[in-house]
Amino acid sequence: MPAGTLYRGREGMWSWVAHRVTGVLIFFFLFVHVLDTALVRVSPEAYDDVVATYKTPLVALLEYGLVAAILFHALNGLRVIAVDFWSKGPRYQKQMLWTVMGVWIVLMVGALYPVLGHAVREVFGS
Amino acid sequence: MATPTMDKVEAEAAASDHLITVTFRIRRFNPEISADAVWEDFQLEIDPKERVLDGLHKIKWDLDGTLTFRRSCAHGICGSDAMRINGKNRLACKTLIKDINPAKPITVEPIKGLTVLKDLVVDMDPFFQAYRDVMPFLVTSGNEPTRERLQTAEDRERFDDTTKCILCAACTSSCPVFWNDGQYFGPAAIVNAHRFIFDSRDEAGEQRLEILNDKDGVWRCRTTFNCTDACPRGIEVTKAIQEVKRALITRRF
Numbered sequence: 001m002p003a004g005t006l007y008r009g010r011e012g013m014w015s016w017v018a019h020r021v022t023g024v025l026i027f028f029f030l031f032v033h034v035l036d037t038a039l040v041r042v043s044p045e046a047y048d049d050v051v052a053t054y055k056t057p058l059v060a061l062l063e064y065g066l067v068a069a070i071l072f073h074a075l076n077g078l079r080v081i082a083v084d085f086w087s088k089g090p091r092y093q094k095q096m097l098w099t100v101m102g103v104w105i106v107l108m109v110g111a112l113y114p115v116l117g118h119a120v121r122e123v124f125g126s
Numbered sequence: 127m128a129t130p131t132m133d134k135v136e137a138e139a140a141a142s143d144h145l146i147t148v149t150f151r152i153r154r155f156n157p158e159i160s161a162d163a164v165w166e167d168f169q170l171e172i173d174p175k176e177r178v179l180d181g182l183h184k185i186k187w188d189l190d191g192t193l194t195f196r197r198s199c200a201h202g203i204c205g206s207d208a209m210r211i212n213g214k215n216r217l218a219c220k221t222l223i224k225d226i227n228p229a230k231p232i233t234v235e236p237i238k239g240l241t242v243l244k245d246l247v248v249d250m251d252p253f254f255q256a257y258r259d260v261m262p263f264l265v266t267s268g269n270e271p272t273r274e275r276l277q278t279a280e281d282r283e284r285f286d287d288t289t290k291c292i293l294c295a296a297c298t299s300s301c302p303v304f305w306n307d308g309q310y311f312g313p314a315a316i317v318n319a320h321r322f323i324f325d326s327r328d329e330a331g332e333q334r335l336e337i338l339n340d341k342d343g344v345w346r347c348r349t350t351f352n353c354t355d356a357c358p359r360g361i362e363v364t365k366a367i368q369e370v371k372r373a374l375i376t377r378r379f
Contacts, residue, residue, distance in 0.1 A: 005235065007210075007302075009302075009352050012350045013302065013350045080349060087372075
C-alpha cells in the first residue's frame with residue numbers, strides 16, 4: 001500500500017504542475033542556448049561544430065519538445081494573466097484551459113513539418 | 127388501532143438487503159506506538175446512502191475504539207471533520223458513500239500540511255493563528271450607534287460569498303503552496319480577510335490589505351484552484367483571493 005496518496009487535484013492543479021515543469025525545461029534550454037551562443041566569442045569554428053550537431057534527428061525531436069513546452073507555457077501564461085486580471089477569469093479557468101489545450105494541439109500539428117520535416121527526410125530518405 | 131407488522135425474519139432481511147460491504151482504508155498514526163503512519167483496512171456493512179462519517183462512527187463504536195478523529199455537529203456546519211477522502215479534501219459528514227465509488231476501498235487520511243497528532247487529528251493552531259492575524263472582526267471608529275449598522279443590499283452582496291466560511295481548513299490544506307511552506311497565510315485566512323475588506327461598514331480594510339501584502343501573504347497564491355474545488359461550502363476561494371490581489375494593486379474597493 002502506498003505511503004500517503006497523491007492529492008487528487010483537478011485541471012487547475014495539473015495545469016500549474018505542467019506550467020512549472022515546462023518553465024524549468026525552458027530555463028535549461030535558455031541556459032544551454034546562452035552557452036552555445038557565447039561559444040562564438042571563444043572560437044567561430046567551435047561554434048560551427050556545435051551548431052552542426054543540432055541538425056541531427058535526435059536534436060530535432062528535442063526541438064519539437066521545446067516547441068511543445070514553450071507553446072504550453074505561453075498559452076497557459078495568458079490564461080493565468082486572465083485569471084489574475086479579468087474579474088470573471090477564476091470562474092472560467094477550466095474553459096480557458098481547454099481552449100489553451102485546443103490551440104496548443106493545433107499549433108503542435110502546424111509545427112510538425114517545419115520542425116521535424118528535415119529530420120524525417122534524413123531518417124527515411126527523400 | 128392495530129399497526130401492521132412484519133414478522134421478525136422478514137424485517138431483518140428488509141433491514142439489511144440495502145447494505146453493501148465497503149472497505150475503509152484509514153491512515154493510522156499513534157506517536158505512542160510508532161513514529162510511522164500505517165494504513166489499516168476495516169470492512170463494514172453500510173447503507174450506501176450513509177456518509178463517510180457514519181462509517182467512521184461504526185468503526186470507532188463497534189470495531190476499534192482507538193480510532194481518533196474530530197467531529198462535532200456532524201451536519202456540515204461546525205467544520206471540524208475535514209479530512210482527505212479518496213485523495214481529496216472533503217467533510218466526512220457531507221460525503222455520501224455512494225458518491226465516492228464504494229466498490230473500491232475508500233481511503234481516509236488526515237488533511238495535508240498540518241502536523242498530524244493522532245490518526246485523523248491534526249494540529250490546527252497554525253491555521254487559526256493565520257486566521258487571527260487578518261483581524262477577522264468588525265473595526266470601526268467613532269461612537270457606537272444606538273441601532274444596527276445599516277448597509278444596502280448591494281453592499282452586502284459584495285462579500286456574501288466569503289461569509290459562508292466554516293473554518294474547516296479543507297481549502298488551506300489542499301493548497302500546494304501551503305504544503306511546502308506553512309508560513310503562507312493560506313486561502314481560509316484570505317477568505318476571512320476578504321469578508322471584512324469588502325464590507326462597507328468596516329474601516330480597517332487598508333490595514334488588512336497591508337497584512338496580506340506580506341511576502342507570505344496573498345502573492346504566494348499560484349491559482350491552482352485546489353481550494354475552490356475543495357471548499358465544502360462552495361465558496362469561490364480563488365476568486366476571493368484574486369479580488370484581494372487586485373484591490374492591493376488598485377486600492378479601490
